[in-house]
Amino acid sequence: MTAVDETMNAINDAVILGRQGNPAAARERLTALWESIGAGGDPLHRVSLAHYLADLQEHAADGLTWDIRALDACAALTDERAQAMHAGLNVRGFYPSLHLNLADNYRRLGAFDTAREHLDAARARLADLAEDGYGLGVRAGIDNVEAALAINSTERLSTHP
Known part of the structure; x- marks a missing residue:
């Protein structure tokens, strides 16, 4: 049985909040999570956070910043770590x-x-x-x-x- 990943659960909760029409609150939660894990944190968390934060930005330049962070984090991500979250990844x-x-x-x-x-x-x-x-x-x-x-x-x- 896979261990519960509280950070991924928090990311998913924030994404749902944004999709339910509250992008500002979702941005706030995801930004706080980013600050807590840091730029050197778990690559899967960083890819996910940055990817979703990019989608929540009002301006393309801000979205670009987060998308670049997601791409950078992906370079550090391994299949083993991704598959620990979901076997098909x-x-x-x-x-x-x-x-x-x-x-x-x-x-x-x-x-x-x-x-x-x-x-x-x-x-x-x-x-x-x-x-x-x-x-x-x-x-x-x-x-x-x-x-x-x-x-x-x-x-x-x-x-x-």
């Missing part, structure tokens, strides 16, 4: 989404060439995703960001908040 499967999020933030900031580089990096790693809801969502996100890039749009996408 592998670190390679995190990268398409992380690069997609970076691409979207760079696009929103008008850094279209850098956005395209991250979209290419996301696409290059799609083989690491299953054809499940998560994988299909990432693939759809790539298509949506690519369409926005084609018209040099910097607007927030409703499909990729």
